[in-house]
Amino acid sequence: MNLRVLGLAAVAAAAVLTLSACSGGSSASTPASNSKAPAGLMTSGTLTACIDPEYAPLEYYKNGSSGDIVGFDADGVRALAAKWGVTPKLVATSFDGLMPALNAGRCDIVWSGLYQSDARKAISDSAPDMKAGPVAVAAPDFAAKLSTPEDLCGLRVVTQSASANSTDVADVSKKCVADGKKAIQQSNYPQTAQTVLAVLNGKADVLVETNVGAAYIASQNEGKLAVAKNVFPAETTFGVFTAKGSKLTAPVAAGLKALYTDGTLKKLAEQYKLDPATLDVYN
Incomplete structure (x- = not known):
């Protein structure tokens, strides 16, 4: 959500x-x-x-x-x-x-x-x-490298607490481990503003957010954040x-x-x- x-x-x-x-x-x-x-x-x-x-x-x-x-x-x-x-x-x-x-x-x-x-x-x-649907948000150059959920394996990923996005990332992490890859280092914050700050401040590599919110986040942080749209299906x-x-x-x-x-x-x-x-x- x-x-x-x-x-x-x-x-x-x-x-x-x-x-x-x-x-x-x-x-x-x-x-x-x-x-x-x-x-x-x-x-x-x-x-x-x-x-x-x-x-x-x-x-x-x-x-x-x-x-x-x-x-x-x-x-x-x-x-x-x-x-x-x-x-x-x-x-x-x-x-x-x-x-x-x-x-x-x-x-x-x-x-x-x-x-x-x-x-x-x-x-x-x-x-x-x-x-x-969820999308991945990251620094522009890094976002360009993300194209599948498995690309998040081993990365520091932040989501909002109690959100469906948090559950989705946890499920991807389980699949990473099942496939012999590193688990996602997931962190959660109660507010999306805090998740954005985590990426901007280098505490996380990727933010997973809804397509609606992510588009606004990227527009307000042009040059600093971009949306990798095809990582998750909508x-x-x-x-x-x-x-x-x-x-x-x-x-x-x-x-x-x-x-x-x-x-x-x-x-x-x-x-x-x-x-x-x-x-x-x-x-």
């Missing part, structure tokens, strides 16, 4: 943003007067979404570390709330606290750049919203999550498809410099 800070160029030279689970929030749209909200909202008239605002361009603080939370996912929450005629409430939540917060009933949905992994599907419901999807068996599961899925069909999600993708083709999860 994620570069999670506005302006990683600034982050790379400054302090790392620290988030506290489910603290703060923002809303930037006015609900319609005639509510079409489905049953199951934890607070009547409000769509509460847990989100980790450390993953531009999907979700990040407009002012770097304060102000409204913006981005494709954040504005998607607002668009869904507007469709239902309710008020959006974005609750800033640490990445590894997103699913626990959802299952503890502290939010209605999680829309925050998370893979629809088997582990997450086992404990929650979800609807797809974007195609995704065979997973990001999803919007609801609690297992929630009354909101079907309405969220229907709402996402409606926002896709009417072009709302495409406009948001273009606004945040994302490829609209990544939204084609219905064919």
